[in-house]
Amino acid sequence: MQRLPPARSAHPRVPLNQLLYTCIRQTILEGGLAASTRLPPSRDLAAQLGISRNTVLYAYEQLLAEGYTRTLTGSGTFVCERIPDRLLRSESVAPDRAVAAASAPIRLSSRGKRIVEGARASPRQWGAFMPGLPDVTRFPHRQFRRLEARQWKRLDPAMLSYANGDGYRPLCESLADYLRQARSVRCQPEQILVTEGVHQALDLVVRVLGDVGDLAWVEEPGYWGIRGVLTANGIRQKPVPVDGEGMTMPRQRPVPPRFAFVTPSHQYPLGSVMSMSRRLGLLEYAIRTGMWIVEDDYDSEFRFDGQPIPSLQGLLSGAPVIYIGTFSKTLYPGIRIAYMVLPAALAGVFRTAQLDLYRAGHLVTQAVLAEFIRDGAYAAHIRKMRLVYAARRAFLVNLIRKWLGPEWLHECDSETGLHLVLALPDDVDDVRLTQLALERGILVRPLSSYYLGRARRPGLMLGFASLPEQEMREPFEVLVRCIRECRASRRPAKAA
Numbered sequence: 001m002q003r004l005p006p007a008r009s010a011h012p013r014v015p016l017n018q019l020l021y022t023c024i025r026q027t028i029l030e031g032g033l034a035a036s037t038r039l040p041p042s043r044d045l046a047a048q049l050g051i052s053r054n055t056v057l058y059a060y061e062q063l064l065a066e067g068y069t070r071t072l073t074g075s076g077t078f079v080c081e082r083i084p085d086r087l088l089r090s091e092s093v094a095p096d097r098a099v100a101a102a103s104a105p106i107r108l109s110s111r112g113k114r115i116v117e118g119a120r121a122s123p124r125q126w127g128a129f130m131p132g133l134p135d136v137t138r139f140p141h142r143q144f145r146r147l148e149a150r151q152w153k154r155l156d157p158a159m160l161s162y163a164n165g166d167g168y169r170p171l172c173e174s175l176a177d178y179l180r181q182a183r184s185v186r187c188q189p190e191q192i193l194v195t196e197g198v199h200q201a202l203d204l205v206v207r208v209l210g211d212v213g214d215l216a217w218v219e220e221p222g223y224w225g226i227r228g229v230l231t232a233n234g235i236r237q238k239p240v241p242v243d244g245e246g247m248t249m250p251r252q253r254p255v256p257p258r259f260a261f262v263t264p265s266h267q268y269p270l271g272s273v274m275s276m277s278r279r280l281g282l283l284e285y286a287i288r289t290g291m292w293i294v295e296d297d298y299d300s301e302f303r304f305d306g307q308p309i310p311s312l313q314g315l316l317s318g319a320p321v322i323y324i325g326t327f328s329k330t331l332y333p334g335i336r337i338a339y340m341v342l343p344a345a346l347a348g349v350f351r352t353a354q355l356d357l358y359r360a361g362h363l364v365t366q367a368v369l370a371e372f373i374r375d376g377a378y379a380a381h382i383r384k385m386r387l388v389y390a391a392r393r394a395f396l397v398n399l400i401r402k403w404l405g406p407e408w409l410h411e412c413d414s415e416t417g418l419h420l421v422l423a424l425p426d427d428v429d430d431v432r433l434t435q436l437a438l439e440r441g442i443l444v445r446p447l448s449s450y451y452l453g454r455a456r457r458p459g460l461m462l463g464f465a466s467l468p469e470q471e472m473r474e475p476f477e478v479l480v481r482c483i484r485e486c487r488a489s490r491r492p493a494k495a496a
Contacts (some may be wrong), residue, residue: 016051017058024059028068028079039069039077114231128475129396130443131269131419131463132299136332138388140381147368159363166351167194167339168366174373175339182379183297184310185323187341193350196360198296198338199225201324205294205340206233206259208353214258219247221450223268223296226261235259239452242267244412246274249281256289265300265309269450269461270412270421279312286320293321299329301382302465304390305415313341322346327369329418330382337362337369385465389418395469396420396462399476404483410459418465421447423457428486430458436482442475 014022027033039045042060046053060077063069067084069077108116126133151159166172172189179185195201202225210216212234218226220239230237238257241248247262260282264274274282286293295312303309313323326338342350354360372378393415400408400422410421424430430446437444447459460479464472 017055020049020051020055021059021062024063025066025068028063028083033079035079035081035083037079038075039079041076111232111234115228126466127441127443128467128472129462129464129479130466131445131461132329133463133466134329134332134385134418135388135466135468136334138385139332140377143377144368144372147371148364151364151367151371155364159367161361161363162355163194163360163363163366164355166192166347166354167360168363168370170374171366171370174370178373178378179311179323179325179341182301182308183325184314185341186314186317187323188344191342191344191347193340193342193347193354194360194366195338195340195354196358196362197328197336198298198324198326199229200358201338201340202226202229202261202294202296203233204350204354204357205292205322206230206235207357208346208350209292210235210258215255216259216261217247217250217257218261218452219263219267220452221269221447221456222261222452223263224450226296227452237452242270242272242412244272246272246278247282249278249285253285256285256291259292259294260286261294261296262312263296263298264312265297266303266414266416267412268296268298269419269445269447270410271414271417271419272412273309273414273416274312279315283312283316283319283321291320293319295321295323297323297325299417301330302386302389302418303416304386304393309416318343330378330385335365337365389465390415392464392467392469392472393420395472396464396476399473403476403480419461419463422460422462424459424483425487426458428458428483430460433460433482433486436486437479440478440482442479442482444479 024033024039033039039060040048042053042056046056049056060069064071064077068080070080071077169189171194172192175192176187176189179187193201193204195204206229210233213236215236215238216230217240218230218237220241222239222242227237235258238250240250240260246264246267247260262274262282264279266273282293285291293312297311300308311323313319313321320343322343323341324338325340327335328338340350369378397409397420400406404422408423410423413420424433424447430448434444434446445461447461448456451457467475
C-alpha cells in the first residue's frame with residue numbers, strides 16, 4: 001500500500017480506485033501480502049492513505065470478484081490461498097500440453113465441414129461488377145432520415161424491445177397492400193412475418209417444416225445461400241436443371257421432396273422466367289404430394305421490358321407456397337430486413353418459432369419502413385431506380401456486343417434484375433478468370449460455382465446496378481483483357 005503515492009504521480013490520469021486495486025493486486029502477486037493475510041479495514045486504509053472509503057471499497061470489491069481475496073462475515077477480507085495468476089502457472093496446466101492443444105486441428109462436425117467447404121459469400125461486397133448490389137448512393141437517405149427522426153421524437157419504449165414474433169404491425173399492413181398491388185400476392189397482414197434477411201427466413205422454413213434427411217429440389221444452377229441453409233439443417237438436395245422456361249420438372253420422382261426452392265420471376269443466377277405451364281405443373285404436383293414451394297422473389301420489381309411478372313404464390317388461393325421478399329435489393333443490403341408471406345394455417349406456428357429462436361428487433365427501422373411505404377415513397381423509389389438500372393443494363397449489353405459479340409450473352413437472359421450472365425467459351429476457366437480479375441480490382445462471380453452437380457457451364461455474373469455508365473467502360477475493358485489472357489493460356493495445352 002506504500003506504493004500508492006508514487007504510483008499516483010506516475011499515472012496521474014488513472015482513476016484512484018483503479019490505481020489502488022492495481023497496487024494491492026501487484027503486492028499480492030509479489031508475495032508482499034501472503035495467503036490468508038487479512039487486509040486492513042476499509043475505513044482504516046482510507047484514513048491512512050487520505051482517500052475516500054468508497055475508493056477503497058471499489059478496489060476490495062474488484063479483488064474479490066477476480067478471486068484474489070475472500071471475505072468472512074464479521075472477520076474481514078483475506079488474501080486467497082490460491083490466486084488466479086498462480087493457478088494459470090501451476091503444474092496442472094503443463095506449458096507444452098497447452099501449446100500442443102492450441103496448435104491441434106479443430107474438429108468440425110460433418111455439417112460444419114460441408115458449410116465451410118461450400119461457402120460462396122464474397123469477402124468484398126462493393127465494386128465493379130459485383131452482382132446483386134443496388135446503387136445505395138441513390139437511396140433517399142434524407143427523406144428516410146426525416147422519417148426516422150420523427151419516430152424517435154414520439155418513441156414508445158416498447159419499440160426498443162424485442163419484436164413480438166411477426167414484426168411491426170403497421171409494416172405488415174403496408175406490405176400487404178403493396179404486395180397485392182405490385183406483385184399480385186394473395187395475403188393479409190396476419191400472414192406476413194418480418195425477418196432479419198432472407199437467410200433467416202429460409203432457415204425458419206426449414207427448421208419448422210423439415211426434418212434431418214428430408215429432400216429438397218434446388219435449381220441447377222441456383223442460389224448458394226439456399227444450399228448453405230439446407231446443409232446446415234441436414235436437408236438432402238437434388239439439383240433440378242434450369243432452362244429458358246425456368247426449373248424443369250424431374251422425370252423420375254420416386255420420392256416426393258419436402259421442399260422445392262425456386263426463383264420463378266427471375267431465376268437466380270441465369271435470369272430466365274418460369275413459364276405458366278411450368279408454374280401450374282409445379283403447383284399441381286405440390287398440392288398432390290404435400291410438397292412446400294418456397295418462392296424467392298428477390299429482385300423482380302426491376303423488370304425493364306413490360307410489367308413485372310406476377311408471383312407464383314398469387315396464381316392459386318390457398319396454394320402451398322411460402323413467398324419470400326427482401327428490402328436488400330430495392331433499398332440497401334445493410335438494412336437486413338426481409339419478409340415472408342405464409343399460408344394462413346402456418347402464420348401462428350411460424351410467429352411462435354421466430355419469437356423463440358431469433359428474438360427479432362429493429363422495430364424503429366420497421367416503423368420508418370411502414371411510413372415510407374404508406375406515403376408512396378417506396379414505390380416511387382422503385383420506379384425511379386427501374387429507369388436508372390434499365391439504362392445501365394443497356395450500356396453493359398452494348399459493351400458486351402461491341403467487345404465480345406452478342407453470342408456472349410447467356411441464352412436464358414431476361415431484362416430483369418440487377419445482374420446478367422456472360423456466357424464463356426468452354427475453354428475458359430471461370431474460377432481462374434474470377435481470381436485474375438480480382439487481382440486487378442474487378443469483382444465478378446464464376447457461374448460454375450452455382451452448380452451442385454458436375455455438369456457445369458462456365459460464365460461470369462456481372463452486376464450493373466451499382467455502377468454508373470461512365471464508370472463501367474474502363475473496368476469492362478480490363479475484364480476483356482483478363483478473358484483474352486485466360487483463353488491464350490489454354491491454347492497451347494489444348495493443341496498439345
